[in-house]
Amino acid sequence: MAMTEERQGPPASALEHRGKNWAPADVERDLYDWWERSGFFTPPAEPAPGERTFVMMLPLPNVTGDLHLGHALSFGGYEDLMARYHRMLGDATLYMPGNDHAGIIAQIVVEKELAKEGIEKRTGLTREQFLAEMWQWMDHYIPRNNAQLRMLGCSLDWSRPNFTMDPAKQRAVRHHFIRLYRNGHLYRADRIVHWCLTCQTTYSDLEAKHEDRTDPLYYVRYPWADGAPDGAPDVIVATTRPETIVADVAVAVNPADERWSRWIGQEVLVPLVERRVPIVGDEAVDIGFGTGALKITPGHDATDFEIGQRHGLPVITAIDPRGRMTPAAGILAGAERNAARKKAVEVLRERGLLIREEPLTHAVGVHDRCFTVDEPLVMKQWWMRMPPLAAPAIDAVRSGRVRIVPAHFEKTYFNWMENIRDWPVSRQIWWGHAIPVWYCRECDEQVVPEPDGPDPVKCTRCGSTDLRQDPDVLDTWFSSALWPHTTLGWPDRTKDLARFYPGTVLETGYDILFFWVARMIMMGIENMGDIPFSTVVLHGMVKSGTEKMSKSRGNVVSPVEYIEENGADALRYALVNGVSLGADQSFSDARLQNARNFANKLWNIGRYALRAVEQRPDAFASHAVDARPPLDGLEAPERWILSRVEATVAEATRLIESYNFGEYASLMQAFVWNELADVYVELSKPGLRDERRADGVARTLAYALDRSLRLLHPIMPFVSETLALQLWQGRRKSDAAPSLVVSRWPAPAARDLALEERFALLAEVVRAIRSLRQDAGVDPSDRVTVALGSAEALRWGAEHIASLTNADVSFGGGDGTATVVRTVEVRVQVRRDAAAERARLEKELADTRAAADRVRATLAKPGFAERAPKEVVAKERARLAEREERIRMLEEELARLR
């Protein structure tokens, strides 16, 4: 029993870590375990009345290997940041985990693994055996993937596991398919599709990439079928694929082409097969290319297929799915396609039909998975009719019901959606969702079962029992498009679905806006009658230097290794800090080092504040460490940093709310490092030695740390939690949250703007004194005397200036080296080097005069005084007055030098 209770508390490793450096590895792991075990990542089981929800689906990583930096940015950077922020706001937060079966990609990976063992998939294994291998791979990699998500600190609700191939999702996909089939969105048709000879499957337009290649362009003469008509030119076409000549069914010319228009309708003979084919007129033909005459091969070229459709031309298939020439290829039959090309060229040359050849650089379609050159083929495939599905999805964005950030991606979205084409969804691979359609061997009827009904055993038309299920599977994106509702239980009307659909944010890379985001919006509206999420947050790509990171380039950085060395916080911070959402970034060691140093800085500020808290236990007898200290009795530095804390709370909140995560991260570094550490911590040191100030200082340090930890928790969950646990231990009210994870995001309290302004002057004076000291070569440990010209502006801060500069501060008079800060004379009592000093003062004088002139010019612009807002005019006048006064003082100082 005692054991159990102990296990429910925070991990000892976090509570006891005290080292000079933030040493994360074991602490992070223990903390994550504790968070997960404690159920912090699971939204409350029952909805509270009027609860606000924050729902975000993990962009399901492919189960094909380890996470890379792009995942780290997406999951550990932006998403977990948002999830943790909203959880702290008190929203019922669901960050849904899951993995994608990754269809063809996963199949390729496993095939390669099998090949290493000498097993050929197609010949060495049955389909069932191969799928067993696939599942074995999944069993290994899903836990591995998820372990890495835990390392990143992602606050996913693991009590709701998901996999696109789990039984519930298979059922959902079946429902979805049958639903779309019944309402006419899915149909089966013979069309030209992209075919991959390596993967032996079709693929969609989105998966076709283009590469520039240089190939020979052959000019081939097509003889006139009945002898050349009077005045007719030779018909010469240009092609890079002479082996497809055997499948030609026409020659097309542009009807606007004067060279050819009058010959439309005449016939020519296709070389090699001597087929009579017509010359047709079609506007798709580019007048400027080659001779202006285009051979038409509907069976092997997408453009030609469309031209063929327009002119009612037949389709001849001369190349089979293995890349061999079919019997229809005549003299080329049986040859492999490259050999066939050679042979075609030879024969054409022999027959005097090859006029010439020249090199051509053109874009060649390749499969984005294996870079095999596309072999367009006409095949019977399942297609999804997209325009009707796209229409309401376009409207959802246009009307603002779905918002895309950064907004300029909305244009990209519209551009694609408004020109959307039907989507071939069947794939000739084994790993994936089965197509719930059976074909009758007797009458060829398509038999589609009830969504939850048994598989059909009898043809609905002829009653035959000789049925065969469609052997193809569905494209991976077919199932991932359903992610926002299938993870919540659709097609059943579950409690989760009612409570968490529509979701809130969908965060992912802009590279899958079409593949995934657009399709989720379409399918969500189709199946649920409502959008799947209200905001799409798109991030950019992580590059190594200026190069894209990719496995083939070998410049992929492993997040796992980074985390083990420096902690997840540093990695998360490095990826987010200072980056504009949606913009590509170049990742570098420098960025990571800064992040690691910052995590360490925070850690050490924490150690210092903790020590102060421990030294003054009485200060916290009746005052919680996370409570704002009452201002009564606090000195200026305490009041100042408290005011800055509130400014930071307000600004951090604003930046996160507006998706400016990069700026939020930068803001936190500027506050914690430059203000809290460099200024306030230094000012607190004498404060702690001063019995009258000490309690207030300790309370202020505790509060400033507490607020900093809360504000940083979304981006640096581990350091912040470790410090919070150590700070809070026994020093807060008993009903307070047990963890930063479930603590409250701060609401800003009042600032003291006048004090902040006075402190800004003090800081400038301090910097000037330090600079003068250093210029004069004074040893840092030597105490100097400083005389300040303006008592009223700074008398309140004299002791703080003194402690920050190791000086005795007095007002008025004095001698030694000098400068002017704003309108305050600053004089450090050391021997002055007249020549150097004169040069420095003259430069300052010149700069100030130039600055004053700029203000004068602004003020003198016609219309400025009348048309600019009064505050602006007043501000400019005050600025001029200050600069003029500074000029006067600098001149006086220079005069004194003589």
Next chain:
RNA sequence: GGGCAACUAGCUCAGCUGGUCAGAGCGCCUCGCUUACAACGAGGAGGUCGCUGGUUCGAGCCCAGCGUUGCCCACCA
């Protein structure tokens, strides 16, 4: 062919609704191992914000044109 973005310090990049917006990190120079931190501290150098016009009292910030680079879409045989 169409579309989208970027061009700010040596490098990589921030600059929200036009009025200290000329910034950060890294790098560089000069000091300093002071009891939170050398994974540190202090000080400093460094930019006519791609070019040309325009709007405005006022423009890295808005408009137009141009230049350079990158990306996306598209039926270059």
